[in-house]
Amino acid sequence: MAKSALDKDLKKVVRLESATYALSRSLATPGILIVLLIGVIAVVSLSIHQGPLSYFVIVASVIGAYMALNIGANDVANNMGPAVGSRALTLGHALVIAAVFEAAGAILAGGDVVKTVAHDLLRPDETLSTSHFVLVMMAAMLAAGMWIHLATILGAPVSTTHAIVGGVVGAGASAFGLSVVSWPIIGTIAASWVISPVLGGLIAAALLGFVERAVLYRKDRIAAARRWVPALVALMAGVFAMYLVTKGLRRVWQPHVSLVLVFGVVFFGLGWIVASPWIHERSKGLENRRKHVASLFTLPLIFAAALLSFAHGANDVANAVGPLAAIVAAAESGPAVAGDVALPFWILAIGAVGICVGLAMFGPRVIRTVGEQITRMDAIRAYCVALSAAITVLVASALGLPVSSTHIAVGAVFGVGFLREYLSNTGVTNPAVQPRTLFLEPSRLNKTPEAALKNYQKRERRRLVRRQHALGIAAAWVVTVPAASLLAALLYWLIGAIAG
DSSP states (O other): OHHHHHHHHHHHHHHHHHHHHHHHHHHHHHHHHHHHHHHHHHHHHHHSOOSTTHHHHHHHHHHHHHHHHHHHHHTTHHHHHHHHHTTSSOHHHHHHHHHHHHHHHHHHHSOSEEEOHHHHHBOOSSOOOHHHHHHHHHHHHHHHHHHHHHHHHTTOOOOHHHHHHHHHHHHHHHHHOGGGBOHHHHHHHHHHHHHHHHHHHHHHHHHHHHHIIIIITSSSHHHHHHHHHHHHHHHHHHHHHHHIIIIIOTTTOOOOHHHHHHHHHHHHHHHHHHHHHHHHHHTTTOOSSHHHHHGGGHHHHHHHHHHHHHHHHHHHHHHHHHHHHHHHHHHHHSOOOSSEEEOOHHHHHHHHHHHHHHHHHHTHHHHHIIIIISSOOOHHHHHHHHHHHHHHHHHHHHHTOOOOHHHHHHHHHHHHHHHHHHHHHTTOOOTTSOOOOOOOOGGGOOSSHHHHHHHHHHHHOOOOSOHHHHHHHHHHHHHHHHHHHHHHHHHHHHHHHHHO
16 A cells, blocks of 8 residues: 555656656747847847848848758758667757757858859849848748748658748749749759659668668578678768768868769778678677667668768758848848858858757657658668668769758658568568468358458558658648748738838
8 A cells, every 4th residue: 555655656756857847848948049049149240240231131140040940940850860760869869969960060061152042043134122132031031931830840841942942932023023933943843842752762662672682581680781781881981972072061172073983982992891890790699680680770870860960961051041141241242143152150150050959949849750650660771761861862963853851861761661561561571481371260251261361461451651641741842832932922021011
């Protein structure tokens, strides 16, 4: 009796602690956001030249920080979601690694120059005035941030690039009419809705299928793993070397294609040399089971997720602060719609800090959607997703295809999920495992053996991918550009009316 009473008291204490933690977190969030807001205003005030448009720059910087917050909350989940879902990383560790490498990528390798978004998407006949240009960029950033914020609340991973493109199109069309929009560019973006997830899914499924056949479907899985896992790690090293050189380090270096290929070959060899003895040593004493073989992919998966975060920070920080840089340049020397806009360090810092804070405070929801709620992950599947993301970006860039990193990563998750489902439901099983025998007891037959067999097969058919998430995510992708456009158009008129 005393023990039962003690257990009840302990449960009450645990519930009280949980409630206190939730309350403290809810109270801390506004405080952190206020500190970030004050910090942004202080940094901007000290970094810009005072002039008639300096107040617009301060407001735009706050909006840019808000955009960065939402990119951290939504877009970064694509890199860390599979690693968390596979249990290779805890949510806390994933947040720390992503924050460090996103910030490093944004600050160390963030785009030195960003081609002004309006130059490609908007082609007005008349000369843009500075005030109109600033209002268009502010409305675009705010609309994109608000749409991504809504998607994050709903747990839907969306393309931040598509959101900012939709914002610029909507605000620009609202200012100058639909004729100024470069519709061929919009057509390529619409094509990426299909190209990105399909490419990512096919490559991820091919990688997983190879691992299944070459390693997991062998009687001696450990021996097969010692043969093929170093090759997969070497492939990761070579692909990421090319990925980072071409996509993540454009600020500091832009080598020729032939040199990029040389880097890929060299790092493939180095990866093999390092991975072979490491895999051989780690595999000693492992049982001949999938779970134990999967543990060999854990450390490579963590490296892959970190490298993806670095490259993402280097590339996608421009989505958060590219329009802000254009506004700063316009405030100093007129609208820069015909050339390139430099990204000063303080603008990169706002983007990097905003992404990290957004990831830590609001990222877990989308991380769980990508890593846990679409299909079941382990280290092998998550590794295939991460490697597929890098390969797909390289292939698409070489072919000149428009792709979205968000769509690629989510498509890769669906790809491995649908392959699992296909293998399960078509009877393609591991030859090393004896197949199950189907017994139909006469007392449990319905009317005929054929009907009983049909019912059994129906019960056995498994769905390993949650379709409702596929439909919801696809719907969010399709409506991102038009929704951000409409919102930006409304905000342009509203901001214009307030500004006077």
